[in-house]
Every structure is written in C-alpha cells, then in structure tokens.
Amino acid sequence: MTETENKRQKTDVKYELLYHPGIPGRGEYVRLALEATGTPYRDVANQEKSGYDKVQKVMDPKSTGDDHGNPPAFAPPMLKIHGAGKDGADLVVSQTPNILLYLARPLNLAGSAEQDLYLANSLALTALDLSNEAHDTHHPIAGVKYYEEQKEAALEKSKDFRENRIPKYFSYFERVLKGNEAQGKGKYLVGASLTFADTTLWQVVDGVSFGFPKEVKARRKDYPLLFDTFYAGLKQEKWLEEYLKSDRRLEYSMGVFRHYPELDRQ
Amino acid sequence: MTETENKRQKTDVKYELLYHPGIPGRGEYVRLALEATGTPYRDVANQEKSGYDKVQKVMDPKSTGDDHGNPPAFAPPMLKIHGAGKDGADLVVSQTPNILLYLARPLNLAGSAEQDLYLANSLALTALDLSNEAHDTHHPIAGVKYYEEQKEAALEKSKDFRENRIPKYFSYFERVLKGNEAQGKGKYLVGASLTFADTTLWQVVDGVSFGFPKEVKARRKDYPLLFDTFYAGLKQEKWLEEYLKSDRRLEYSMGVFRHYPELDRQ
Numbered sequence: 001m002t003e004t005e006n007k008r009q010k011t012d013v014k015y016e017l018l019y020h021p022g023i024p025g026r027g028e029y030v031r032l033a034l035e036a037t038g039t040p041y042r043d044v045a046n047q048e049k050s051g052y053d054k055v056q057k058v059m060d061p062k063s064t065g066d067d068h069g070n071p072p073a074f075a076p077p078m079l080k081i082h083g084a085g086k087d088g089a090d091l092v093v094s095q096t097p098n099i100l101l102y103l104a105r106p107l108n109l110a111g112s113a114e115q116d117l118y119l120a121n122s123l124a125l126t127a128l129d130l131s132n133e134a135h136d137t138h139h140p141i142a143g144v145k146y147y148e149e150q151k152e153a154a155l156e157k158s159k160d161f162r163e164n165r166i167p168k169y170f171s172y173f174e175r176v177l178k179g180n181e182a183q184g185k186g187k188y189l190v191g192a193s194l195t196f197a198d199t200t201l202w203q204v205v206d207g208v209s210f211g212f213p214k215e216v217k218a219r220r221k222d223y224p225l226l227f228d229t230f231y232a233g234l235k236q237e238k239w240l241e242e243y244l245k246s247d248r249r250l251e252y253s254m255g256v257f258r259h260y261p262e263l264d265r266q
Numbered sequence: 267m268t269e270t271e272n273k274r275q276k277t278d279v280k281y282e283l284l285y286h287p288g289i290p291g292r293g294e295y296v297r298l299a300l301e302a303t304g305t306p307y308r309d310v311a312n313q314e315k316s317g318y319d320k321v322q323k324v325m326d327p328k329s330t331g332d333d334h335g336n337p338p339a340f341a342p343p344m345l346k347i348h349g350a351g352k353d354g355a356d357l358v359v360s361q362t363p364n365i366l367l368y369l370a371r372p373l374n375l376a377g378s379a380e381q382d383l384y385l386a387n388s389l390a391l392t393a394l395d396l397s398n399e400a401h402d403t404h405h406p407i408a409g410v411k412y413y414e415e416q417k418e419a420a421l422e423k424s425k426d427f428r429e430n431r432i433p434k435y436f437s438y439f440e441r442v443l444k445g446n447e448a449q450g451k452g453k454y455l456v457g458a459s460l461t462f463a464d465t466t467l468w469q470v471v472d473g474v475s476f477g478f479p480k481e482v483k484a485r486r487k488d489y490p491l492l493f494d495t496f497y498a499g500l501k502q503e504k505w506l507e508e509y510l511k512s513d514r515r516l517e518y519s520m521g522v523f524r525h526y527p528e529l530d531r532q
Binding site for chain 1: 456
C-alpha cells in the first residue's frame, strides 16, 4: 500500500474490522462479506501499527462500554461503523452473525425478497454452528487449555464430528441447495444471488476441508451440489479468486480451523 | 383451556412454535419473547395431538423444503408465521437467535433507537453462547451419546465452565447492565425498556442457576446488578410471575440445562 492509499484508508473508510491479527478465524466471515461486495474496510489488527491495542480495548474485561454509548464486546470480531451510532457517534457491533446481519442490506447480500434476510440468517447461523463444532474438535474441554492437554477428548470428539456431524451438516446444505436449485442453480442458497449465507458457508466448507482433508475427500462425492457447484463455483468468481491470491487472505494456523492429522480420518 | 379457546387458537393464531415437547430447551427463548408481550401463539408439540409429527416434518433429514418455498430446518426450534411468506404463504424461520430477531420489531422488543436491535442481538447471541456452553458441560463429546458415556470429559469441562466461563459471562453482563444503568436501572440491558436480550439472558441465568446451584450461590454476590436487580426484578414482573406459575412453563429435565450434582461445585 502506498503512503497516500494508506492515509486515505485511515481517514475515509467507514468499516473497521476489529479482530485478532494473523489468523482468518471468525473475522474471515466478515472479511468475505466485505470482499464479495468490493466494500472498503480496514482490518485494524493486521493493517495498523498497534492496531491490536484498539481491538483489546473494546473487549477490555473491565469495560462497561465506550463514550459513544456502545456496550463492551464479549469477544471479537467486532465491526466499528463510523457515524452510524446515535447522533452520528460510532457504532460498534459485535458477534459474527450480528455483524453479517448488520451488513447484509447495505451490502446487498440479503437477497431480493423481504423474507430472504431471515432465510439467509438461519443458514449463516447454521454454518457458523458447524464452524464452532469444528473449533471444539481440538478444544472440547477448555479454550484456556492447550490442545495437547485435551487430546484424548479431542480424538473422541473428532470421531463423532467426522462420522455424524460432517455428514449431517453437509447433507443439510446439499438439500438446501437442491431445494433452491431452480433459482440458485446450485450456486446460491437463497434466491438467485449471493447472500451472506453463501459467503459464510463457503468459508466453513473451506475451513473444514483444511482441517479434515481425508474425511472431506472421502465424503465430497455424496454432496455434488455443495462441492462441485457451490464451493468450486464461488471459488471461480473473480472477487474470490483475487482475494484468495491477495495478502489480505491469511493462512490457517492456530485458529478455528486447524489441521491435526491424528484428528482426521486414518 | 376450554374447547372454545382451544378452537380459537387452532384457527386464528399467527405464530406456531415448533419444538420438542416436554422440555423448556431452546424453545423457551422463543416462548419468553412471546409471553413477555402477551402475544398469542401455539406450542405445537405440547398443545396439539400429534403435534410433534409436524415439528419432525420440517426437520425431516430428507426434506429439501416445503411447498411454501421455505428451506428445511437443521434443528428446532422453528417458528411458523402464517401468511408472512412470499405471496401470502406461510414463512418458517429457524435458528433461535433468528426467530428472536424476526419477532423483535413486531413485538416491540427491539428497543427504541434503530441501532438498539443490533446491540440487543449481540447480547442475545452472547447469552445463547452461554446456553450452548452449559449444554456442552454434560455433552462435551457427542450429542448422540449418553451423558454417562462422556462423564469423565463432562467433569473436566464443567470445572472449566464453573471456574472460567461462568465468571467471564456473568462479569460481562454485569458490566453491560452497569454501562446502561442510567437508562436501564440495572433491569434492562439496552435502553430503557425490555428487549429480547433481557428475556433471553433471564432464561440463561435461570437455567445455569438450575444446573449449577452451588456454584451460582457462591458467586452471585459478585454480580449484584445481574442477580438482585435484573434477574430478581424481571421475575417480579407480572407477565413472568404468571407465566412461571402456568402449565405452559415446563420443568427442567433432560434438555439444555440439567442438574447433575457431580458437575456442580463440591
């Protein structure tokens, strides 16, 4: 980024994503909604020097809220929207599905009919439940403990995740794509255009495929719409192709989706 | 219910709650929003003969959706809203936080300012995360297995839940109530009136207190706004007092919140 571009972003950008630096994590669901629509945003912890201090301030365990009337956040991601609060204050929205919901209509990711927002929201929430379950495969006991300290439970939980949960979720989304095929052509979950349910599910399928490559490889043939039409189809859209090549797309590491070979199909 | 009342409900009621019979569970979050506002609804599985068949049909693992253009549901609760779909069809909304969000504005549970909906939604989602974590204390490995089959992991997870998660969540909501005290008087999380964040948090606090009575008894003094003003205050509101005495309020049993003495503080 040139100095001029950097300065412009710092002063003009409406949306600030507040999340941990260095991992896609739950912040990725927000990034994809913004990227899909070419919406300018600043990824504070990754793009600003000392940006993570700003993130931590919003979730300070002693905070009762900020000067703009926003309550404290329980956990990241948060989205700060300049001037969108009461009397032109900054609004801070937290909770991943809530941020997606907030962005859906302004970013034109809410479908065309009034009801589509709620159909998309139910699907985004279900995809995020799968994301949480994927996280819990490596941390079934406690988020504050290391994976190695809960490995035995992780092995057991991963077995259930692979054998029961993955097919249950994948079958569900396959059926939703099928039910909407006349409009969505297998590429969109709701109606005939991209919604935040699609961007969210895409990332979850990508993340689960990263974490459990052997399991997904063995099962993907059972879900042709989900993998061949939806997942592969979106991946070929220009915005996503470009984003995945950019340095804004972070590599999976120690976040929600992790690849521990022993947790995958043997 | 008299026969006439029963008949009236069956024919005229706009909202049908579709959930498992016999437990409060996640359906309770929807019930409380409806009860708080005196909104007529039918609790299908508990009030209709063969009602549970209707619930199961919506989440049939082979369904690709219904004749009204609704996608299948992944899991209950669902809310059917007569005539609210496209061209006057019935709309079926799934996912607990999505149902609450759908009801918030029509039921006047969304606060007064435009932004309050999103603040309430972030708090309701956070309360529901606590609800999910409470569930996972007795089912840390697999939902399809019995508690007894995962008791060792449950003991470990419950220890973390009691020592780390309960204080983290309770402190968070105490601070939110504190930050909004000028308007909410410690009784409301957002603004000066009841929102779906309040009804949801109330039920989660009630459920966690049921599941972990010793732990909550030992800790509640650290959260005076949450327990003395918010929880006890709402419990004295007429609608909630009456609802809790009614036969519509189901007893805790083998649902989200369970009381296993060995998982509580010893």
